[in-house]
Amino acid sequence: MGYYQKEIECMPREEIKKLQGERLVWQVKRMYERVELFRKRMDEKGLKPEDIKGIEDLAKLPFSYKQDLRDYYPFGLFAEPLKNIVRVHASSGTTGKQIVVGYTRNDLDTWKDCMARQFAAAGATDEDIIQVSYGYGLFTGGLGAHGGAERIGAMVVPTSSGNTSRQIQTMADFGTTILCCTPSYAMYLAEAIEEAGLKDKIKLKAGVFGAEPWTEDMRHAIENSLGIKAYDVYGLSEIMGPGVAYECSCQNGMHVSEDMFIPEIINPDTGEVLPEGEQGELVFTTLTKEGFPVIRYRTRDICSLNYEQCECGRTFVRMNKPTGRSDDMLIIRGVNVFPSQIEEVLLKISSGVTPNYQIVVGRENNTDTLDINVEMSEALFADDIKSIEKIERKIVTDLRSVLGIGAKVHLVNPKSIERSEGKAKRVIDNRNLRD
Ligand code: DLL
DSSP: OOOOOHHHHTOOHHHHHHHHHHHHHHHHHHHHHHOHHHHHHHHHTTOOGGGOOSGGGGGGSOOBOHHHHHHTTTTTTOSSOGGGOOEEEEEOOSSSSOEEEEEOHHHHHHHHHHHHHHHHHTTOOTTOEEEEOSOOSSSHHHHHHHHHHHHTTOEEEOOOSOOHHHHHHHHHHHTOOEEEEOHHHHHHHHHHHHHTTOGGGOOOOEEEEESSOOOHHHHHHHHHHHTSEEEEEEEETTTTEEEEEEEOTTOSSEEEOTTTEEEEEEOTTTOOBOOTTOOEEEEEEESSOSSSOOSSEEEEEEEOEEOSOOTTSOOSOEEOOOOEESSOOEEETTEEEOHHHHHHHHHTOOSSEEEEEEEEEEEETTEEEEEEEEEEOTTSOTTOHHHHHHHHHHHHHHHHHHHSSOOEEEEEOTTOSOOOSSSOOOEEEOOOOOO
16 A cells, blocks of 8 residues: 555645645734744734735745744744644754754644655555664654654664664665665665675665755666665755655656645745746745744755646646755755854864864765864964864864764864955865755
């Protein structure tokens, strides 16, 4: 038995719009009553919930931003009392503080549907063995994929991320048929399988990969090395987690679950809604979320929407692969990293370093690398290796506790990082991840 919700996923477009309109009216009214910030923004625009009568009024509504989650940290934007929140997840904010999102029982249920749609679209059934190698924990990847895999009745192998040799041995021994992880980890696993001589024992047929940008070239490389079909899955914590948009077997854009979310494309500078098909910033409104609903949330992801009928029969609009971001967020080994978080760590180091630094992101053996060059202060002697190493170790430890990932830190000579006459070029990304 599959879990293809044909009657919803193939709904005529007029019906989708009508359903979205009804749900939008409900959500706006509910949020106006329950979420102080939303009420304030509506009042500032002179808007009352009654002014929103359907989908045609969407563009009148105020935007919401990642910064809001920081300002109202941790639970200030929840639309349900905490006793009705049954789970929280978190992700990096632009500086120090993480952002927190909450789910009610119903939210977890609809999330499972979203991810189940992805698995069904990738051909999964209750006969499948799905290995979830996204991280479990505050990150939405692990538990999000897990819920969808359980919903379709597959056997879930919750390995979480890391411990590569155990991952591939498990994959071989248990006969895993579908793999879920970041595309870069999939490449790494493919290599490890080859090296371990386990290729013949691997029964994989498909993979559901997302959480970071990846190119069509990378898709082909993964498909060829693992002998599978690789599907792209998109999502973000603020809207739900993985499964906000999912790829079907046509592999030509990801269907947005439009019964639950309204996507819009706007000009990131002016906020104006762009005509169909144009590229701009993706904005989402959640229609069914109870715990942490959002109206017109600015994702900062740059992409376009394709309203043409898909050959698979699904009528849900497709989003094209994000091609960039309208902010400076980097995704390193699947983890969201803002340069400001790194700067904050460096500025807290009281002696031996200057605020001149450069972040270099690269890729080696299919894994992202993060190197941070920091100019040492004049007071530190370049031959005082012991002091230099001590400071480097301290920065590595502090970065790990803030970002959750490792970095290589190099103290470099004073004035050796190129100065710029305009904006300092703080980040050099050598990965070429976007097509
Ligand atoms: O990355 C949710 C997720 C988990 C999606 C597992 C897919 C699979 P966050 O940590 O909040 O949530 O990061 C969200 O990651 O705004 C995009 O910039 C980026 N992103 C997510 N999926 C894709 C994708 C999860 N398929 C941010 N392609 C988003 C490109 C993606 N970028």
